Amino acid sequence: MATTATAASLFQASAGWLAAAAEKLRAAGIEVLAPIEREQGRVDLAPLEGRNGLAANYLNTVLPLKRLSFPETEVILNYDKRENKDVALDVPSAPAGERVVLGCRPCDASALAALDQVFEWDYDDVRYRQHRERTTVVAFACTEPDGHCFCTSVGGSPQGEAGSDVLAYPTKDGGALLKPLTEKGAQLMERLEGVVQPAPEGAKLPAPPLVKPKFDPDKVKPWLDEHFEDAFWTEATLACVGCGACSYLCPTCHCFDIVDEAVWNRGERRRNWDCCSFSLFTLHASGHNPRASQAARYRQRVMHKFKYFPERFGRLACVGCGRCVRTCGVGQSLVAVLADIEARNGTGG
């Protein structure tokens, strides 16, 4: 349904605004990341230089937005063991410069809201917070979701506002309507004066495209609560070969491993993405593995997103971007598994 916004809360920009906005921000020393088509069909969030490679009609980026605050690998500590056996430690700060993401999708932005809860929970994850604080997120509302998108099944929307500082609605003429959602977003609109103008009174936001709901998470959880041990897990996950593609492409998966990489006495400690699908993930030094089968590992993935995370943080750890389903080489579908569970819940099976 189209909604009418007040002039003060809505801005508009005309065709070519993205390049102009990027130019203006860069001139102010701000890093700009936008969806760039590196190869056919492969869109990444990357520094925007000129208009070259700017993706037009992209579904989503290959890698999720999380990597800007929680990169696939990042140095968290440098160490140097001196001759007197002292160890010099250096905790590198995240880069200080501001940056603006122009054009992630609302699902990816809403995942940040989930990640914020984890990384600012019992321990203040300094690096994550530094990255988040220096980033302004402008999400582009979706106009052409595909058949794998399921944001509406997990409380999201192709025009979802969670996690974004500004939500931009592309208009047919190549321009956009922009809705600032946070203080940061309002500041960005000020900075972009000349590129964006207050929208006229009565400007209408477009209606969201249809994303058909595929399951109801409230009907999934009761079954999860009762069926930690169930033959279903084995049956539903036989095809899974245990790679990490679904987790690594997931905007909300956030498990990590910590490794030391050293040359002689000096080295760096890194935080790397890790994944509960890997057999090594829970392997104990004793040789015992509490999640010995792929079924147990897949169960963990589903339980974490649809039971444990909601119990701890009051929201799902899934935003319905559909990347896990699209990327899986053996047709393993989280959506199908959840729909199956919902059906079982209904029948008490």
Place this chain on the structure above:
Amino acid sequence: MDSTINGALQQAAAQLLTEGKVGLVIGYGRANGGPSAAPAFVRRAEDAERLLFDATCFANLAVYLAKKDVRDLLRGAASQAVGVVVKGCDLRAVNVLLREHVVERSGVVLIGVRCPGVGEPLLSKCTACDVHEPQGCDVVVGEAVPQAQAEKADRYPLVAPIEEMPLDKRWAYWEEQLGSCIRCYACRQACPLCYCRRCIVEKSSPQWVETSAHLRGNLAWNAARALHLTGRCVGCGECERVCPMHLPLSALNQKMAKLVEERYGFRSGLSAEETAPFSAFAAEDTEEGIL
């Protein structure tokens, strides 16, 4: 595609299960309304009707033969043998598993399909395919596919464009490509021949291969993967197909396969009885590769 193939496949699978010759048939089925066929695991004859074969049957099902979770399914089954549906190219992977004694011939029933090629357009491995007719299977289904004579030059089409690059450009190319590897190990997990219980990248005392997704770690990992498969890789292309970052892994595999064919006259997986060059010593072995 041959329209009678599904019926023949289902009948063959049902018969094997009914006669107790296998406890499980691994084939393809239509799952979750997805565009491609997905692996299907059939343990009862009446479920064999789920099986199909069409141009979307990409996955190399040989990968499941070495997976413990799949073997565990046979616990308590009358037969401990596994029936597996294989295209000619997938069969080459089974042959390597047999020659490397990962799978015993008596433990597997091979259901070959005469495959005219998969993908729309055809995958490049299919345009140069010379194994349309699977050899040495227990059952073969599907209509005969005309076998064009594939030239050696056609087998490694991805190599030449990279070999033609000057060294600095080639390095830049691989730096860019492998630099974007995220270390999800989809390539390894989808590979029927990456069956090590503990991969070298998982050996951490000492850490032989850095696990970080930086260029150094990624080069080490991808080189280790390619080298470990040299003389073994059968070119099924699963690693590249499942790579979420679309890395050109087949180009690496083809380069290694081309070298092995040129130096040893060997193509991996054409028979289960073959002796692989790196598994045997011969006095006349070329020493070209020895540093």
